[in-house]
Amino acid sequence: ILNVEQSPQSLHVQEGDSTNFTCSFPSSNxxxxxxxxxxxxxxxxxxxxxxxxxxxKKKGRISATLxxxxxxxxxxxxxxxxxxxxxYLCAFGSGNTxxxxxxxxxxxxxxx
Amino acid sequence: NAxxxxxxxxxxxKTGQSxxxxxxxxxxxxxxxxxxxxxxxxxxxxxxxASEGTTDKGEVPNGYNVSRLNKREFSLRxxxxxxxxxxxxxCASSEALLWLGVxxxxxxxxxxxxxxx
Numbered sequence: 162i163l164n165v166e167q168s169p170q171s172l173h174v175q176e177g178d179s180t181n182f183t184c185s186f187p188s189s190n191x192x193x194x195x196x197x198x199x200x201x202x203x204x205x206x207x208x209x210x211x212x213x214x215x216x217x218k219k220k221g222r223i224s225a226t227l228x229x230x231x232x233x234x235x236x237x238x239x240x241x242x243x244x245x246x247x248x249y250l251c252a253f254g255s256g257n258t259x260x261x262x263x264x265x266x267x268x269x270x271x272x273x
Numbered sequence: 274n275a276x277x278x279x280x281x282x283x284x285x286x287k288t289g290q291s292x293x294x295x296x297x298x299x300x301x302x303x304x305x306x307x308x309x310x311x312x313x314x315x316x317x318x319x320x321x322x323a324s325e326g327t328t329d330k331g332e333v334p335n336g337y338n339v340s341r342l343n344k345r346e347f348s349l350r351x352x353x354x355x356x357x358x359x360x361x362x363x364c365a366s367s368e369a370l371l372w373l374g375v376x377x378x379x380x381x382x383x384x385x386x387x388x389x390x
Contacts, residue, residue, distance in 0.1 A: 192376065204277075207379065259321060
């Protein structure tokens with residue numbers, strides 16, 4: 162059974178703080194690592210898809226890094242805003258199967 | 274552009290009843306997926322379809338059947354609903370072809386909240 166672990170489970174920060182959270186995944190048979198943002202009462206929305214060791218992706222104030230050899234990815238949010246409040250999911254793609262294994266998510270609450 | 278559309282949004286069933294959850298996408302995507310989301314469990318794959326006419330089991334397929342009748346539509350059927358199937362169900366699609374695998378993002382519908390009494 163492939164496990165994808167995210168930490169912390171939840172996080173409360175003040176507006177303007179920078180924050181980061183972790184996704185750990187199996188280091189063997191890696192194919193892709195996805196990050197999704199999931200706002201309450203909406204559907205998950207793709208942020209990044211990363212496929213190469215050392216990949217770094219950026220979208221506005223949000224960025225992500227990837228280490229496939231040790232099996233982890235970090236998501237960073239610089240200068241958090243209340244609208245960043247959401248659950249952030251990572252998902253691991255193993256081999257060329259088209260299937261993703263999702264982590265349980267990190268729920269971020271940004272206080273104004 | 275509607276993206277991925279799921280119907281119904283809410284449904285309450287009695288144990289033993291059957292129902293079909295509908296999903297349609299207008300992005301000409303090849304792959305479609307059904308997930309369930311339970312508290313503390315994250316999204317778990319029930320079934321997926323890599324192309325029209327093909328389906329394959331995911332992590333939690335027991336108690337469900339699927340149909341991919343055309344490229345747009347992928348339905349999920351509960352033949353005899355059980356309380357353990359109370360969940361929020363998400364349909365998703367992606368451009369992924371077999372040889373592209375998981376390097377394409379998935380696009381999700383708004384979910385179907387299903388309660389089984």
